[in-house]
Amino acid sequence: MMDNITIAIAKGRLGERGLELFKNTDMEIVREENSRKLVFKDAKGKTTYIFVKPSDVVTYVEKGVADLGIVGKDVILEENKDVYEIMDLDYGKCRFAIAGFKDRLSDKKNDVLRIASKYPQYVQSIFENRDQRIEIIKLNGSVELAPLIGLSDVIVDIVETGNTLRDNGLEILEDLDQISARLIVNKVSYRFKYDVIQKIERILGGE
Amino acid sequence: MRYTSISEELEVTKFKKRVEREFEGYFEKNGFNLIEPRIFQKYDMYVRSNFRQDSSRTVKVLSGNSRIYILRPDITTNILGEIFSKWDGEPPLKVYYNSKIYLNRPDGKILENYQMGIESLGEDVFKADQEIVHMGTRLMGTLGRPVILELGSSKYLDGLFKELDLDQDEESEIRDLISKKNRYGLRIRLKELELEGTVLDHIFELQGDMREVIQRANSHPMNSEMREAIDELESLMEGSSSRYSSGEIKFDLSMLPDLDYYDGIIFKGYCLGVPNKILSGGRYDRLTEEFGLRVPAIGFMIDLDLVTRIRMEEER
Numbered sequence: 001m002m003d004n005i006t007i008a009i010a011k012g013r014l015g016e017r018g019l020e021l022f023k024n025t026d027m028e029i030v031r032e033e034n035s036r037k038l039v040f041k042d043a044k045g046k047t048t049y050i051f052v053k054p055s056d057v058v059t060y061v062e063k064g065v066a067d068l069g070i071v072g073k074d075v076i077l078e079e080n081k082d083v084y085e086i087m088d089l090d091y092g093k094c095r096f097a098i099a100g101f102k103d104r105l106s107d108k109k110n111d112v113l114r115i116a117s118k119y120p121q122y123v124q125s126i127f128e129n130r131d132q133r134i135e136i137i138k139l140n141g142s143v144e145l146a147p148l149i150g151l152s153d154v155i156v157d158i159v160e161t162g163n164t165l166r167d168n169g170l171e172i173l174e175d176l177d178q179i180s181a182r183l184i185v186n187k188v189s190y191r192f193k194y195d196v197i198q199k200i201e202r203i204l205g206g207e
Numbered sequence: 208m209r210y211t212s213i214s215e216e217l218e219v220t221k222f223k224k225r226v227e228r229e230f231e232g233y234f235e236k237n238g239f240n241l242i243e244p245r246i247f248q249k250y251d252m253y254v255r256s257n258f259r260q261d262s263s264r265t266v267k268v269l270s271g272n273s274r275i276y277i278l279r280p281d282i283t284t285n286i287l288g289e290i291f292s293k294w295d296g297e298p299p300l301k302v303y304y305n306s307k308i309y310l311n312r313p314d315g316k317i318l319e320n321y322q323m324g325i326e327s328l329g330e331d332v333f334k335a336d337q338e339i340v341h342m343g344t345r346l347m348g349t350l351g352r353p354v355i356l357e358l359g360s361s362k363y364l365d366g367l368f369k370e371l372d373l374d375q376d377e378e379s380e381i382r383d384l385i386s387k388k389n390r391y392g393l394r395i396r397l398k399e400l401e402l403e404g405t406v407l408d409h410i411f412e413l414q415g416d417m418r419e420v421i422q423r424a425n426s427h428p429m430n431s432e433m434r435e436a437i438d439e440l441e442s443l444m445e446g447s448s449s450r451y452s453s454g455e456i457k458f459d460l461s462m463l464p465d466l467d468y469y470d471g472i473i474f475k476g477y478c479l480g481v482p483n484k485i486l487s488g489g490r491y492d493r494l495t496e497e498f499g500l501r502v503p504a505i506g507f508m509i510d511l512d513l514v515t516r517i518r519m520e521e522e523r
Binding site for chain 2: 186187188
């Protein structure tokens with residue numbers, strides 16, 4: 001049990017890229033194309049990969065059903081769970097930003113600023129110590145639409161190139177946290193499986 | 208569909224009671240006496256001596272003459288208040304407790320949870336450190352699964368931060384990065400603060416096998432407080448190494464205390480396959496000052512519900 005390890009991978013581009021880093025190592029897995037399976041083991045059966053929704057990766061790791069997880073910093077910031085964050089995998093780079101129409105934002109200090117976002121907890125934490133009353137409107141997609149149709153004054157979202165914002169006439173008002181793919185670890189696994197975890201860190205490009 | 212039946216629940220309670228009796232017997236055999244904390248505490252007294260705690264989490268009660276009381280939100284400070292009103296530091300006092308605490312949960316419900324633990328007051332520091340760590344390890348040993356006791360000292364990082372010229376926000380930022388084992392984040396922040404070339408560059412190397420950690424720590428410069436941390440850990444190791452298999456205890460000098468009144472050795476107990484800590488404790492001489500008398504003090508708390516769950520799984 002001590003040298004078996006379970007890694008939760010965020011479904012999608014970010015997780016796939018993380019998985020590629022294990023290629024040509026003894027932890028590599030082979031998947032049939034278009035497979036819908038969610039659990040894979042490596043050839044020796046020591047490493048198990050599970051594919052889950054990005055926001056669930058942090059939960060799986062915190063609850064210890066996965067020892068490690070590969071997930072974006074945006075999700076880690078939003079979920080704010082009790083896990084170690086031991087590596088920056090240095091890809092999937094983008095940033096959180098506040099965006100909106102600059103000219104339409106008169107002084108909002110005494111007014112409630114309406115913020116649309118997929119990341120309500122994160123928005124809350126950003127505005128916690130600011131002298132600004134806010135209302136958070138949680139959306140699940142197409143956040144850029146919100147200021148266009150008057151649902152919100154601004155948005156908080158991840159920005160890579162800024163093209164989507166520009167196409168919709170929005171501009172960045174403030175840059176927030178830098179985002180990239182991260183390796184997170186359950187606190188108990190970190191102690192019990194320290195050697196295996198260090199090996200994985202080396203595979204993923206750490207020292 | 209019903210997911211639990213009353214008879215099953217009673218079985219669990221019976222099992223838990225058995226573990227409780229076993230632990231209480233062990234404490235008593237080692238000279239610890241049961242202490243029953245008071246359930247009601249005066250609200251204004253609590254707020255005065257726990258200004259750092261969020262008092263909105265305490266459960267309030269009005270007495271007949273409309274004074275505000277709270278249901279005890281923790282045990283250690285509760286029993287310290289009781290003890291220090293009747294004890295002047297000698298002879299050493301060893302107590303254990305097994306009582307419920309009450310706190311408001313974020314969802315508005317009231318949380319009631321058992322806390323079990325021991326406190327050793329007024330005893331020689333080295334002797335008490337060894338006794339308490341030994342007892343913690345013994346209790347963990349009853350789980351029947353691989354366990355690890357993670358040991359560190361709050362004095363090491365406290366001492367280190369005194370050498371650095373950081374304001375409070377910067378220090379708490381650095382502490383936060385260390386507590387997340389966030390090596391790259393720490394490196395970037397240290398660079399921004401032009402703080403490279405200190406032990407902080409190597410802080411995550413100072414964890415693992417007891418002997419190796421001490422050796423590596425000794426290769427870095429230390430002030431007297433950091434030196435004390437290492438000396439205390441070293442003597443603990445010498446007193447204990449014959450008793451434990453080497454895998455059972457790991458040192459971690461990058462460990463941060465859960466409670467800010469700890470000042471000295473701190474420890475957490477983990478069990479393979481259980482995602483939360485089973486046991487946690489440390490030395491808190493500094494806290495006793497708030498009760499008017501500084502004495503050596505150390506103790507730990509054990510999560511009896513978790514212990515019960517693990518032992519039931521193992522014994523079935």
